[in-house]
Amino acid sequence: MxxxxxxxxxxxxxxxxxxxxxxxxxxxxxxxxxxxxxxxxxxxxxxxxxxxxxxxxxxxxxxxxxxxxxxxxxxxxLKIEIDGRMLPLESVYQGSKVFEECGPSLQIFEYEPRQAKRYIRELDCGRLVGFELQGKRYPLSPKNAFYDWLYIRALANxxxxxxxxxxxxxxxxxxxxxxxxxxxxxxxxxxxxxxxxxxxxxxxxxxxxxxxxxxxxx
Incomplete structure (x- = not known):
């Protein structure tokens, strides 16, 4: 043991x-x-x-x-509907991140989740300051709110x-x-x-x- x-x-x-x-x-x-x-x-x-x-x-x-x-x-x-497209949930979350010097990274929405995570991990754009999706900004607090919201959206139907x-x-x-x-x-x-x-x-x-x-x- x-x-x-x-x-x-x-x-x-x-x-x-x-x-x-x-x-x-x-x-x-x-x-x-x-x-x-x-x-x-x-x-x-x-x-x-x-x-x-x-x-x-x-x-x-x-x-x-x-x-x-x-x-x-x-x-x-899971996949989530964004503007009529079914996209990988994790990739949408990663691509929605906004950093001090770059973001969001809309081009990775269709990436495989692990590829999207690796792309964001390799960015050098300063600290995370929020999220942006479909033209709207979302805050960092509560810390888990944006991720959880995407998750429940993906399953609500x-x-x-x-x-x-x-x-x-x-x-x-x-x-x-x-x-x-x-x-x-x-x-x-x-x-x-x-x-x-x-x-x-x-x-x-x-x-x-x-x-x-x-x-x-x-």
Whole structure:
């Protein structure tokens, strides 16, 4: 057994109360390495820890998920409609970034997600100052608002299928480390479920400011 102990979150839709999502962190033995088998061990260990604490049914949302629906809901698999075109969600997010000296990079909207991430990573244009999409500027705060908003927009038209087929208590993304990253597709999906349950999804999809107002100011 690994001697390394990691802590990772499970995101639960919150139907009532101020917050859209309840975040619960669990410690578990971490299997080091980049092999897919190691990542799947970590997913199983995290889900087992959550189950011991009463969260019976957890879905991993990432390309590493054992469940086909979890892989399908990965941001790397989703597409979003922009001006009548279906484009990779991750590429639209990356291409919408505005830096001090350049951006947005509309030309990468049709890139494969990993290619789009690499393109942005290699830019030398100063610090990130915001986002721009379809001629409108979006702020950096709340830090996860723009990414999450794109994610729920991509899935909003499929909410009936989601509510019929995706029946889980909580959601994880094993690649998400809250100490190093801001965006998390599992949290965004839990927000989607909460918005739908509260009958606020339609308004949130068309009104970024409204959606952002529902998130913690992080």
């Amino acid at each position: 690994s001697d390394i102990v990691a802590s990772r979150p499970v995101f639960l839709p919150n139907i009532k109360g101020t917050l859209l999502v309840q975040e619960r962190n669990f410690d578990f033995s971490w299997s080091s390495g980049f092999a897919e088998s190691q990542k799947k061990k970590n997913i199983m260990a995290l889900h087992a820890a959550a189950k011991r604490d009463g969260i019976e049914c957890v879905l991993e949302i990432s390309t590493k998920s054992e469940e086909p629906v979890g892989r399908k809901l990965s941001a790397f698999s 499929h909410i009936e299928w989601i509510e019929a087929k995706v029946q889980y208590d909580g959601y994880t993304d094993i690649e998400f480390n809250p100490e190093k990253q801001v965006n998390c597709q599992a949290r965004a999906f839990a927000e989607l479920r909460s918005l739908s349950a509260r009958s606020k999804l339609d308004k949130a999809v068309v009104n970024f400011d409204y959606f952002a107002s529902l998130l913690p100011a992080i």
